[in-house]
Amino acid sequence: MMGGMLIRNAVHDDWPHMWRFMQPIVKAGETFTWDPDISEEDARANWLHEPGTGRTLVAIDGDGAIVGTAEIHRNQAGPGSHVANAGFMVDPAHEGRGVGRALVNRVLEAARVDGYRAMQFNAVVETNTHAVALWQSIGFEIMATIPEAFLHPLKGYVGLHVMYRRLMGVRS
Amino acid sequence: MMGGMLIRNAVHDDWPHMWRFMQPIVKAGETFTWDPDISEEDARANWLHEPGTGRTLVAIDGDGAIVGTAEIHRNQAGPGSHVANAGFMVDPAHEGRGVGRALVNRVLEAARVDGYRAMQFNAVVETNTHAVALWQSIGFEIMATIPEAFLHPLKGYVGLHVMYRRLMGVRS
Numbered sequence: 001m002m003g004g005m006l007i008r009n010a011v012h013d014d015w016p017h018m019w020r021f022m023q024p025i026v027k028a029g030e031t032f033t034w035d036p037d038i039s040e041e042d043a044r045a046n047w048l049h050e051p052g053t054g055r056t057l058v059a060i061d062g063d064g065a066i067v068g069t070a071e072i073h074r075n076q077a078g079p080g081s082h083v084a085n086a087g088f089m090v091d092p093a094h095e096g097r098g099v100g101r102a103l104v105n106r107v108l109e110a111a112r113v114d115g116y117r118a119m120q121f122n123a124v125v126e127t128n129t130h131a132v133a134l135w136q137s138i139g140f141e142i143m144a145t146i147p148e149a150f151l152h153p154l155k156g157y158v159g160l161h162v163m164y165r166r167l168m169g170v171r172s
Numbered sequence: 173m174m175g176g177m178l179i180r181n182a183v184h185d186d187w188p189h190m191w192r193f194m195q196p197i198v199k200a201g202e203t204f205t206w207d208p209d210i211s212e213e214d215a216r217a218n219w220l221h222e223p224g225t226g227r228t229l230v231a232i233d234g235d236g237a238i239v240g241t242a243e244i245h246r247n248q249a250g251p252g253s254h255v256a257n258a259g260f261m262v263d264p265a266h267e268g269r270g271v272g273r274a275l276v277n278r279v280l281e282a283a284r285v286d287g288y289r290a291m292q293f294n295a296v297v298e299t300n301t302h303a304v305a306l307w308q309s310i311g312f313e314i315m316a317t318i319p320e321a322f323l324h325p326l327k328g329y330v331g332l333h334v335m336y337r338r339l340m341g342v343r344s
Contacts, residue, residue, distance in 0.1 A: 033248035076205035076295055079323045080332065120318060122294060123248055144316035144334055146292060151251045160252065162316055162334055 004062025005099070007106045010069065014058050015044055017066040021091035022047070029153050031131070032087075033123045033160075047071050047087070055114070057106060059090075059099050067094040070103040072111055075120045084116035084167075088131070100131070104138055108167065117168045124161040125150050132161060140165040176234030177271070179278045182241065186230050187216055189238040193263035194219070201325050203303070204259075205295045205332075219243050219259070227286070229278060231262075231271050239266040242275040244283055247292045256288035256339075260303070272303070276310055280339065289340045296333040297322050304333065312337040 010018070019040055026043065029036040034046070047069070048056050054073030061067045068090040075085035086107050090099045111119055119140075124132060126145060136142075140163040148157035182190070191212055198215065201208040206218070219241070220228050226245030233239045240262040247257035258279050262271045283291055291312075296304060298317060308314075312335040320329035 029251050033250050033252035035250040038250075076321070076332075078205050078207040078210075079201050079325075080205035080295055080321055082323060083318070083321050117320065118318075120321070123252055143318060146255070146290075146315060146334075146336055147338075149248070149252055149255050149290065149292070151254060153251075160248075162318075164318055166319075 005067075005102055006060045007057055007102060008060070010048060010056040010058045012048070014066060014069075015048065018047070018058065018069045018089075019043065021093070022069070022089050025089050025092070031125050031128045033150065049073055055110060057103065057110070059103055061094065067091045067097075068099040068103050070107050072107055072114070072116075074116075075122070082115070082117045084111040084114070084119045085121065086111070086119060100134055101138070104134065108138070108165075112167050118164060118166050121161070121163040123150070124163050125152065126159040126161055127152060127155055132163075135163055135165075138165070177239075177274055178232045179229055179274060180232070182220060182228040182230045184220070186238060186241075187220065190219070190230065190241050190261075191215065193265070194241070194261050197261050197264070203297050203300045205322065221245055227282060229275065229282070231275055233266065239263045240271040240275050242279050244279055244286070244288075246288075247294070254287070254289045256283040256286070256291045257293065258283070258291060272306055273310070276306065280310070280337075284339050290336060290338050293333070293335040295322070296335050297324065298331040298333055299324060299327055304335075307335055307337075310337070 026032050026034050027036050056071045058066045059068035070088045072084050072086045074081040075083045142161045143164045144162045145159040147159050149160040150158050152158050198204050198206050199208050228243045230238045231240035242260045244256050244258045246253040247255045314333045315336045316334045317331040319331050321332040322330050324330045
């Protein structure tokens with residue numbers, strides 16, 4: 001899989017192929033602090049950044065299918081704009097094949113190229129243990145866990161991790 | 173001062189009287205993660221919430237002048253929307269007279285009324301020690317400090333505190 005996988009910047013025509021697996025992920029309400037019933041238009045505005053405000057990547061498998069996506073944007077504006085934030089979604093039908101790891105590695109690389117000094121995630125659902133372990137294996141640290149900050153549809157109130165990784169002055 | 177102070181919901185006509193002291197605070201770039209050169213229109217959109225998306229308060233002194241303002245909005249959407257976030261600005265000409273403390277107490281009360289379970293600040297500049305001490309005295313805890321996440325115009329890269337306070341199940 002990894003050998004045949006391509007990661008490139010998203011183009012507008014990619015959207016329907018991304019939303020196909022993004023919509024069920026958001027609808028499930030287990031991993032994203034988005035309105036589960038968000039409109040396709042709002043989701044698209046959240047995820048596909050205008051040039052200069054962020055960037056969006058897609059992962060494409062050997063058959064040419066979009067199997068994952070990531071987006072990078074500044075975590076804060078003005079004097080906080082040197083710290084990036086990023087989001088990731090992988091098609092559940094293609095999980096466990098290294099798509100997420102390949103995307104996060106490319107995201108770190110792209111964030112460095114774009115001049116960011118660090119990357120921060122504000123709201124990693126603590127029960128999303130697969131993602132937490134992946135970020136940790138790539139050098140992200142849990143800086144804090146905000147108690148009961150996420151209402152999980154099955155598990156009730158669970159914590160949200162704030163995670164962080166320096167980008168400058170360290171090797172990836 | 174406290175005896176003569178009124179705190180009420182902001183109305184649209186208040187804006188010019190707020191922006192008068194907000195603009196220099198933002199322009200100084202020492203305490204807010206906003207573009208210091210933000211347009212008045214964008215600042216207004218950030219601060220004055222549409223009904224249902226947040227609320228904005230103003231503090232009015234005995235002479236009828238607006239001397240401070242606060243806004244409350246959800247910190248995250250969807251499954252994270254039960255945690256509030258808030259912002260505060262006090263006219264520097266009226267600092268040290270309890271305006272900030274009165275505003276934060278009213279904000280906690282309003283957030284409870286609006287059904288929020290907790291309040292989180294994502295980006296409290298660590299060199300803004302007066303504000304940090306005020307939040308702490310009112311029960312906010314520093315959950316984490318993101319290193320070098322804020323570029324201060326005089327002090328260089330400084331940390332941003334993530335601060336948090338429960339609202340439900342505790343007395344204010």
